[in-house]
Amino acid sequence: MNGNLQQFRYETAESLKIALFQISSNKIRSFLTALGVIIGIVSITMMGTAINGIDMGFEKSLSMIGYDVIYIQKSSWSTMGEWWRYRNRPDLKTEYAARINRIIADNPDTELLIAVPQMSTYQATASYKDRVLEQIFSLGTNHEYLKTASGDLASGRFFTPGESAGSEMVCVVGDDIASGLFPNENALGKSISLKNRKFRIVGVFKKQGKFLGLFSFDNQVIMPLGAFEKVYGRNMFVTIRVKIRDQARIAEAKEELLGLMRRIRRIAPGKEEDFSINEQKAFKSQLDPIKNGIAAAGIFITGMSLFVGAIGIMNITFVSVRERTREIGLRKALGAKRRTILLQFLIESVMICLLGGVVGLVTALSITFVIEKAIPDFPVQFSFTLVLASLGVSVLTGIISGLAPAVNASKLDPADSLRYE
Amino acid sequence: MEPVIIRMASLCRHYEMGEQIVKALDSIDMEFRRNDYAAIMGPSGSGKSTLMNIIGCLDTPTSGIYELNGINVAEMDDDELARVRNREIGFVFQTFNLLPRMNCLKNVELPLIYSGVPPEERKERAEQALLSVGLGDRILHKPAELSGGQIQRVAIARALVNRPSIILADEPTGNLDTATSHDIMDMFGKLSDLGNTIILITHEEDIARFTRRIIRLRDGRIESDEKQ
Ligand SMILES: Nc1ncnc2c1ncn2[C@@H]1O[C@H](COP(=O)(O)OP(=O)(O)OP(=O)(O)O)[C@@H](O)[C@H]1O
Ligand SMILES: [Mg+2]
Numbered sequence: 001m002n003g004n005l006q007q008f009r010y011e012t013a014e015s016l017k018i019a020l021f022q023i024s025s026n027k028i029r030s031f032l033t034a035l036g037v038i039i040g041i042v043s044i045t046m047m048g049t050a051i052n053g054i055d056m057g058f059e060k061s062l063s064m065i066g067y068d069v070i071y072i073q074k075s076s077w078s079t080m081g082e083w084w085r086y087r088n089r090p091d092l093k094t095e096y097a098a099r100i101n102r103i104i105a106d107n108p109d110t111e112l113l114i115a116v117p118q119m120s121t122y123q124a125t126a127s128y129k130d131r132v133l134e135q136i137f138s139l140g141t142n143h144e145y146l147k148t149a150s151g152d153l154a155s156g157r158f159f160t161p162g163e164s165a166g167s168e169m170v171c172v173v174g175d176d177i178a179s180g181l182f183p184n185e186n187a188l189g190k191s192i193s194l195k196n197r198k199f200r201i202v203g204v205f206k207k208q209g210k211f212l213g214l215f216s217f218d219n220q221v222i223m224p225l226g227a228f229e230k231v232y233g234r235n236m237f238v239t240i241r242v243k244i245r246d247q248a249r250i251a252e253a254k255e256e257l258l259g260l261m262r263r264i265r266r267i268a269p270g271k272e273e274d275f276s277i278n279e280q281k282a283f284k285s286q287l288d289p290i291k292n293g294i295a296a297a298g299i300f301i302t303g304m305s306l307f308v309g310a311i312g313i314m315n316i317t318f319v320s321v322r323e324r325t326r327e328i329g330l331r332k333a334l335g336a337k338r339r340t341i342l343l344q345f346l347i348e349s350v351m352i353c354l355l356g357g358v359v360g361l362v363t364a365l366s367i368t369f370v371i372e373k374a375i376p377d378f379p380v381q382f383s384f385t386l387v388l389a390s391l392g393v394s395v396l397t398g399i400i401s402g403l404a405p406a407v408n409a410s411k412l413d414p415a416d417s418l419r420y421e
Numbered sequence: 422m423e424p425v426i427i428r429m430a431s432l433c434r435h436y437e438m439g440e441q442i443v444k445a446l447d448s449i450d451m452e453f454r455r456n457d458y459a460a461i462m463g464p465s466g467s468g469k470s471t472l473m474n475i476i477g478c479l480d481t482p483t484s485g486i487y488e489l490n491g492i493n494v495a496e497m498d499d500d501e502l503a504r505v506r507n508r509e510i511g512f513v514f515q516t517f518n519l520l521p522r523m524n525c526l527k528n529v530e531l532p533l534i535y536s537g538v539p540p541e542e543r544k545e546r547a548e549q550a551l552l553s554v555g556l557g558d559r560i561l562h563k564p565a566e567l568s569g570g571q572i573q574r575v576a577i578a579r580a581l582v583n584r585p586s587i588i589l590a591d592e593p594t595g596n597l598d599t600a601t602s603h604d605i606m607d608m609f610g611k612l613s614d615l616g617n618t619i620i621l622i623t624h625e626e627d628i629a630r631f632t633r634r635i636i637r638l639r640d641g642r643i644e645s646d647e648k649q
Binding site: 003004007010014021025326327330331332335336338339340413414415418 | 477479503518520532536537538
């Protein structure tokens with residue numbers, strides 16, 4: 001049996017050599033044949049890369065928000081755009097945070113850790129001397145904000161309980177604000193203007209990056225709630241940020257918070273609540289149609305080009321078998337078995353596909369690289385799984401398209417083949 | 422008496438060409454013994470190559486019996502036939518059939534690949550075989566770079582390389598000058614003395630004289646079968 005195995009090895013090595021030789025002596029033909037596979041692999045990897053990138057970018061943004069934080073707001077994230085449904089809801093009050101904290105302090109079994117109030121506007125403008133930044137995110141909260149948000153300070157500190165309680169005019173700014181207003185100097189300790197009020201910068205966040213410009217935590221200014229109200233008034237958008245104990249028990253936490261809020265808002269049993277409890281999962285599902293669209297287009301293009309490619313390879317392998325009928329006859333006459341011939345042609349078509357796959361991968365990688373260089377924020381993410389999947393698809397295409405001609409070749413009659421002109 | 426290794430009984434090979442049936446071989450009864458050294462002669466189209474193909478297990482009879490080493494070839498499957506062709510038979514084809522893009526060494530190595538000989542030994546034995554046909558200095562040449570006679574000798578080297586017990590040669594000296602022809606025939610003679618069975622096709626009476634038995638075919642039938 002050992003001898004058999006060895007023989008099989010030598011035959012396979014010979015087949016590999018023949019295939020390489022065959023491909024390298026018909027370079028243009030091989031390339032044209034592999035074109036379908038190349039296009040297929042490029043499209044499948046670009047699709048996977050885009051979807052991966054969107055997921056990664058989202059994960060990154062979402063982990064900025066924090067998985068273990070839920071948000072009480074007037075409207076629901078999962079039905080964004082249907083603002084009219086929430087138009088008549090009463091505004092939330094920042095005082096709810098303190099009331100929630102009091103209730104959970106008395107409940108040892110609570111799933112909730114802490115509630116932090118937040119008032120915010122997307123329409124803020126900050127200036128320093130003649131520099132102005134518009135459309136920044138201004139946010140009023142208390143000193144416990146960081147327990148419900150991610151973000152490390154690059155320099156300085158967050159504001160203290162004293163500053164928070166005293167509504168002092170201090171702020172912590174994101175990296176974009178610091179570098180936008182103070183390109184050549186240290187922002188720390190400087191005073192910036194918000195609606196003609198001076199705020200002293202006590203801390204600067206590290207850069208967190210953004211995803212497609214959707215979420216950026218680098219352009220926010222965070223200040224004590226009282227100070228925020230002095231500048232922007234009391235009618236701004238309120239969010240109660242609630243950190244939960246266990247990410248895995250988010251459903252229970254939401255349930256508890258819902259009951260708690262109904263009590264606070266005095267909503268009669270059976271009546272629909274007039275607030276929403278949001279978690280970031282809702283965001284994610286908003287991207288599903290985009291991802292599905294990309295996937296559908298990618299799979300369609302891939303399928304078509306692989307199909308056309310497979311037919312091309314099948315055709316060229318049939319031609320190759322016919323051209324080499326005498327060779328096949330000779331090899332059989334000299335002792336090649338059916339499986340030897342079968343393997344020889346299968347290996348050849350698989351190798352063409354595999355080479356096509358590699359060329360496709362390299363092309364896709366280059367495209368990805370160029371996109372990354374040109375648009376740094378564009379979400380692309382090349383993965384090892386994708387490489388394996390592409391090569392797997394290539395091999396499969398090779399086997400499928402090479403099988404019929406290879407079987408054909410293996411069944412040729414040696415005497416007839418040797419006479420073939 | 423040496424044992425019988427090839428036996429044919431009422432063996433026919435017919436080709437159907439539309440309405441017409443070509444009887445390339447018609448009811449052949451014949452035996453070959455170990456270390457037979459035979460020449461098959463006959464006019465063109467008399468069925469010599471067809472007979473060789475059947476003896477060499479490249480083709481199967483339409484009817485009748487062909488036994489090789491006591492085994493009915495009709496009962497062997499494709500892989501067994503391939504094994505027999507590889508181990509038992511060395512074939513020199515009428516049209517040589519070298520692979521044009523491979524050098525002599527690779528061409529001669531081919532049968533060894535299919536019998537699982539390791540690469541180093543393959544090379545060594547192929548070189549040996551080429552040396553024995555006087556082509557030691559042409560090892561790395563491709564067929565296109567050789568003369569007709571040299572090509573023929575490469576084909577002979579390939580037939581010998583796996584040390585088959587039966588050597589079948591379809592006009593092995595057709596392209597050779599008299600001196601080389603005689604060298605080759607001497608080599609076949611020595612091989613037969615060592616116990617090989619050698620069957621060759623030839624048109625030339627003076628080549629046939631090197632053998633010990635002359636079989637004459639006409640229209641697919643045996644016209645005569647004489648020991649000499
Ligand atoms: N595959 C085939 N299909 C149809 N007829 C065939 C086939 N092979 C051989 N024949 C016919 O069988 C007969 C014998 O052919 P074969 O090749 O054996 O002759 P030969 O004796 O070797 O002749 P030559 O000396 O010219 O080589 C011829 O009439 C030929 O036409
Ligand atoms: Mg002939």
